[in-house]
Amino acid sequence: MAGETGRSVTPGENVKIQIKDVKKEYHGDHGTTVALNGVNLDIMENEFICVVGPSGCGKSTLLNVLAGLHEASSGDCYLDGERIVGTDVKRGVVFQQYALFPWQTVIQNVMFGPQMRRLPKAECEAIARKYIKMVGLEDFENSYPKELSGGMKQRVAIARAYANNPEVLLMDEPFGALDAQTRAQLQTELLKTWEEERKTCFFITHDVDEAVLLAQRVVIMSARPGRIKRIVDIDIPYPRDQGTKSQPRFMELKAEIWNEVYQEYLEVRK
Amino acid sequence: MSRKHRRDLTHAEKMAVASNWMWLAVSLAVALLVWFGLSKGQKTGRSFPFIYAVADGMKTMIERDALWSDFASSMISVAMGFGLGFVTALPMAFLMAWYAPVRRIIEPWINFIRNIPALAYAPLIVIMLGVGRAPSVVLIWICTFMTMCITIFHGIRNIDNTLVKAARVLGANDMDIFFRITLPATVPFILTAVRLGLSAGLTTLLAAESTGAQAGLGMRIRTLQTTFETNAMLGYIILIGIIGTLLNTLVDFIERRLTSWQEKREEA
Numbered sequence: 001m002a003g004e005t006g007r008s009v010t011p012g013e014n015v016k017i018q019i020k021d022v023k024k025e026y027h028g029d030h031g032t033t034v035a036l037n038g039v040n041l042d043i044m045e046n047e048f049i050c051v052v053g054p055s056g057c058g059k060s061t062l063l064n065v066l067a068g069l070h071e072a073s074s075g076d077c078y079l080d081g082e083r084i085v086g087t088d089v090k091r092g093v094v095f096q097q098y099a100l101f102p103w104q105t106v107i108q109n110v111m112f113g114p115q116m117r118r119l120p121k122a123e124c125e126a127i128a129r130k131y132i133k134m135v136g137l138e139d140f141e142n143s144y145p146k147e148l149s150g151g152m153k154q155r156v157a158i159a160r161a162y163a164n165n166p167e168v169l170l171m172d173e174p175f176g177a178l179d180a181q182t183r184a185q186l187q188t189e190l191l192k193t194w195e196e197e198r199k200t201c202f203f204i205t206h207d208v209d210e211a212v213l214l215a216q217r218v219v220i221m222s223a224r225p226g227r228i229k230r231i232v233d234i235d236i237p238y239p240r241d242q243g244t245k246s247q248p249r250f251m252e253l254k255a256e257i258w259n260e261v262y263q264e265y266l267e268v269r270k
Numbered sequence: 271m272s273r274k275h276r277r278d279l280t281h282a283e284k285m286a287v288a289s290n291w292m293w294l295a296v297s298l299a300v301a302l303l304v305w306f307g308l309s310k311g312q313k314t315g316r317s318f319p320f321i322y323a324v325a326d327g328m329k330t331m332i333e334r335d336a337l338w339s340d341f342a343s344s345m346i347s348v349a350m351g352f353g354l355g356f357v358t359a360l361p362m363a364f365l366m367a368w369y370a371p372v373r374r375i376i377e378p379w380i381n382f383i384r385n386i387p388a389l390a391y392a393p394l395i396v397i398m399l400g401v402g403r404a405p406s407v408v409l410i411w412i413c414t415f416m417t418m419c420i421t422i423f424h425g426i427r428n429i430d431n432t433l434v435k436a437a438r439v440l441g442a443n444d445m446d447i448f449f450r451i452t453l454p455a456t457v458p459f460i461l462t463a464v465r466l467g468l469s470a471g472l473t474t475l476l477a478a479e480s481t482g483a484q485a486g487l488g489m490r491i492r493t494l495q496t497t498f499e500t501n502a503m504l505g506y507i508i509l510i511g512i513i514g515t516l517l518n519t520l521v522d523f524i525e526r527r528l529t530s531w532q533e534k535r536e537e538a
Contacts, residue, residue, distance in 0.1 A: 069435055089441040099436035103454045103531040112450075116441035144531045164440060 014045040016168060016200045017066065022075035024061050034225035035061040039075070041219065041228060043168075046198035050215035052208055052257065054265040058226025059204045063172050066202060067093045079168070089117065092166030096173040098153040100145040106132060106156050107141045113164035131159035134193070151182035158190075168200040175210065184242055187213060195239050208258045212250055213240060220260050223268045232257055319501050324508070327501025336490060341509070343485040347403060347478060348471045351410025355467055359415045360460070363422035373423075384416045388477035401482030409478040410471050417470045418463040425459020426452065458529045461521060468517045472510055 024036040035058040043049050051059045064070040066077055068087040077084040079091065100109050110128035119127070132138060135155035145153055154174055161169060175183040187210060194201060194214075205211050211218045215234050222229040236249055244250055279287070302321070309320035319327070331337040366373040388409055395405040429452060437451050479488035487506055494503040 067435075067439055069438065087438045087441075089439075091439065093436070093439040095432055095436060097432055099430075099432040101433060101436075101451070101454075102533070103457075103529075112437070112442075113440040116437075116443075116446055146531065146533045160440070 015042045016045040016047070016080065017041075017043040017202070018078040018081075019043075019062070019066070020076050020078070022062070022065060022072045022077065024058065024065060024070065025073045036065075036072075037225035037227055039226070039228055041231075043200060043202060046200055048194055048201045048203065048214055048216050049219060050203045050205055050211035050217075051219045051221060052205060052211045052261055053221030053226070053229075054223050054261065054268045055206065056226075056268060057221040057223040057264065059221055060172055061226065062221075063093075063170050063202065063204055067091055067170050069093075089113065089164045090167045092161035092164055092169050094154070094157050094161050094169065094171040094174045096176045098145070098150075098157045100153055100156055100160075102145050105142050105144055106137060106148075109145070109156055110160045110163050112160060117164070127163050128159075131162045132156075134162065135159045135189070149182075150178050151186060154178065154186060155189075166199070168202060171201065171203045173204050173206065176206065183207075183210070188241055190214065191238075191240055208254055208261060209245065212236075212254045212257065213242075213244060218253075218257055220257060220264070222264050229264065230260060317500055317504075319504060323501045324505045327499065327503075328505040331490075331502050331505070336485070339485045340487050340490045340506075343403075343483070344475055344479070344487040345513075347406040347486065348410060348468075348475065350403075350407045351474075351478070352414050352467055352471045354407070354411040355414030355418055355471070356464070358411075359418035359422060359463065359467075362415075363419050363426060366419070366423045367426035377420075377423075380416045380420055383412070384420070388413050388474045389480060392477045392480050396481040402484075405481070406478040406483055406486070410474050413470045413474040414467040418467040421463035421466055422456065422459055425456050425462070428459075429455045458525075458532060461525045461529065465518060465521045468521070469514060472514050472517075475510065 019039055019041040022036055022039040023034070026033045026035055039058075039062060051062070053059050061070065065072050066084065068084055068091065079088075084091075101112065104112070107125070107128050110132055111124040114124040114127050115121075129138075129141075132141060135158055137152060137155055137159070140148065140152065145156070148156065158174070175186050178186065191214060201214075203211075203214060212234055218232045218234060219228055220230045220232065221227065232253065234253055236244060236247065236253070305318060306320055308314040308318035309323075311318075328337065331340075362372075362376070366376055392405070392409055395408050399405045399408060433451055433455065434447055437447055442450065475486070475488040476491065477488075479486040480492065483489040487510055491503055491506050494500075494506070
């Protein structure tokens with residue numbers, strides 16, 4: 001796959017996820033907040049999409065709608081042409097705060113999804129071991145989350161999401177709470193896994209560097225109400241790694257996107 | 271959920287254990303010293319006879335065949351009242367957490383009654399149920415129920431919603447969520463509730479046995495009061511304290527077994 005450009009939208013490719021005119025309102029004590037309005041987006045099969053935007057631009061809301069955890073006020077989302085209603089194991093989610101079950105060991109956490117699918121115990125364990133190995137935590141199978149560092153916890157959460165073999169991965173600022181070194185390491189690992197598997201990925205971040213490094217397309221959102229402002233193709237070939245960050249094209253794209261996001265940030269501050 | 275291999279204690283941990291015992295010994299010594307001082311005082315001496323006088327008083331109670339039956343009677347009342355309190359508080363706490371109307375109707379009354387001393391309404395229960403064990407049990411039931419219900423209810427409401435979301439996206443249905451997430455996440459609060467409930471049960475003992483009980487630690491303390499037998503009375507009071515401490519230690523032990531997965535609260 002080396003030398004392939006990041007641009008993924010070519011005619012004839014399969015649309016994996018379709019977001020059609022999605023609007024989301026919250027009714028609170030201080031009136032109605034429009035979190036998302038008129039959001040349209042097609043995500044292709046095997047595509048890596050990053051969404052960036054200032055806090056409060058509704059990017060997490062959009063992910064929750066795609067996950068089926070929140071319902072859109074109007075408009076619909078489709079996975080393979082099927083309307084998204086409620087949660088489904090086809091759509092795996094990784095949360096920023098890890099969301100590991102603290103009373104379960106690493107392997108019990110990773111086994112949770114297969115167990116919910118009522119697979120036999122031996123099979124659940126085998127699946128769990130496979131993905132624990134993928135994230136390099138074989139030696140911590142029987143540890144409890146409290147015994148792990150932040151980076152290790154997020155690795156477990158990623159393994160847990162993979163264990164259900166989802167068709168798409170929805171990641172909500174998964175590396176946002178990690179220190180810079182750990183974040184770089186996990187980015188590299190995620191890139192490597194994605195380059196091998198090409199699992200459709202919808203990745204939210206506020207870190208422009210991260211978005212440009214990982215994504216084929218970066219979606220820039222504007223706030224109040226949240227809508228898509230611009231979509232930037234990242235035409236840097238894979239495989240990428242941390243070294244990609246020093247390429248001139250990377251810096252160009254980063255500056256361009258950063259400017260747009262910063263303008264949005266200033267808008268929000270007004 | 272205990273750890274599979276028990277590792278040897280490090281030097282620092284051994285020191286910590288030794289230091290804990292040392293401070294306990296110091297604390298006991300200080301208490302004995304204060305007690306001794308009180309027993310020698312002009313006015314305090316009658317109320318606080320020293321340890322050998324108390325031991326003497328307790329010996330008299332054993333000779334009167336009272337101590338054992340008082341202890342057994344109270345423990346039966348507490349166990350029954352607490353048991354009823356627990357099995358009713360647990361489902362009620364869940365109902366309150368899940369159904370807003372239940373919470374809105376019940377919670378204000380629990381908070382209202384909780385602030386009234388049990389001694390105040392104990393006679394009402396006796397008038398209703400007659401003398402014997404029944405009113406004692408019911409009174410302890412009411413008090414332990416209120417304490418445990420509120421504690422567990424707040425625990426359920428504080429469950430991290432992200433865990434529920436994470437379970438949902440992994441394919442869990444409502445039953446799975448209850449047994450695999452809500453219940454284990456509530457265990458620490460249930461244990462806190464048990465701790466507070468046992469304490470409430472013991473503190474209600476005096477009120478529970480205030481009218482018409484034939485035996486019991488609380489009933490005996492009142493009887494000894496009328497005859498000014500402070501030796502045995504102080505012995506009984508200390509006995510209730512010891513029972514409370516032992517029960518607390520038991521809950522501590524269970525807690526370490528069941529909730530070792532919790533992030534440690536750093537000691538100040």
